[in-house]
């Protein structure tokens with residue numbers, strides 16, 4: 001497959017490198033120091049699942065200079081979605097798929113508006129990966145899973161081809177026939193994890209062990225469930241309890257990419273996570289006080305250290 005990675009960071013760099021290692025033709029869109037390092041030294045992934053070094057990669061900051069592709073793997077932070085979506089237009093043929101592994105539930109609305117709904121697959125990823133230094137992606141733990149699917153639930157040739165490409169790259173991959181719900185399921189957990197780990201600057205272990213912070217985490221997730229149900233996403237009423245049980249299975253040291261961003265003084269995605277829950281709740285008449293506490297207090301750090 002010919003694949004373009006739009007945004008070669010933790011997610012795009014990791015999965016793009018694995019797909020290239022699996023024999024696929026992958027071009028990387030990057031900028032700044034990351035682009036300079038990719039051009040000078042290629043792309044490295046350090047991972048408990050096995051390191052990767054691609055000494056030479058096709059890398060650019062201008063997707064318009066690349067040949068069109070079968071699939072765009074979209075991995076910029078949420079604030080860059082609209083601009084990056086506009087930039088990838090030249091990469092699209094009539095049947096090109098674009099799949100975003102960003103967090104949040106608003107990303108695909110933006111991609112559909114900018115690119116047309118026929119190009120957009122739904123997707124979520126499960127991984128902990130960051131840019132350790134320009135040109136180097138560090139993967140922690142052994143979670144590295146992609147779930148994707150057509151929004152109409154059909155089994156298409158393009159999702160089957162991408163799943164095969166993932167198998168070539170030894171990526172855990174699954175095609176979902178209810179991808180919108182899958183995205184919301186991750187959103188429930190992610191909003192709880194990102195909000196509580198960032199607000200407390202703590203990994204999940206102590207948060208789930210202390211009664212009051214555990215109850216707050218449950219409330220945060222329950223508000224997301226109520227918002228999802230109010231807008232017609234069929235999550236079970238007690239889904240927050242299901243996710244809390246899942247939280248109990250992850251390592252004590254697990255944290256979120258937003259907590260990493262906070263510690264590094266980076267900009268935060270909170271307006272598109274808890275902030276989005278608050279906005280949707282307000283429009284739907286669903287109270288969201290716990291998410292409001294997260295969004296309003298993390299607003300202090302949301303723009304990053306200047």
Ligand SMILES: NC(=O)C1=CN([C@@H]2O[C@H](COP(=O)(O)OP(=O)(O)OC[C@H]3O[C@@H](n4cnc5c(N)ncnc54)[C@H](OP(=O)(O)O)[C@@H]3O)[C@@H](O)[C@H]2O)C=CC1
Nearest residue numbers: 007008009010011030031075076080102103127128129257
């Ligand atoms: N990291 C993780 O473990 C996980 C992240 N996610 C989600 O995935 C998404 C991506 O996160 P992550 O990989 O951590 O982000 P990163 O910041 O590591 O990577 C994004 C990269 O895209 C670059 N970029 C943005 N816009 C452009 C552009 N127009 N042209 C070229 N390069 C561009 C950024 O450059 P610059 O730095 O200059 O802005 C950056 O290098 C987020 O929504 C996040 O929530 C989901 C699961 C796990």
Ligand SMILES: CC(C)(CO)C(=O)C(=O)O
Nearest residue numbers: 125126127128256257258
């Ligand atoms: C919860 C996790 C690590 C799962 O991929 C994630 O998506 C994030 O922290 O952004």
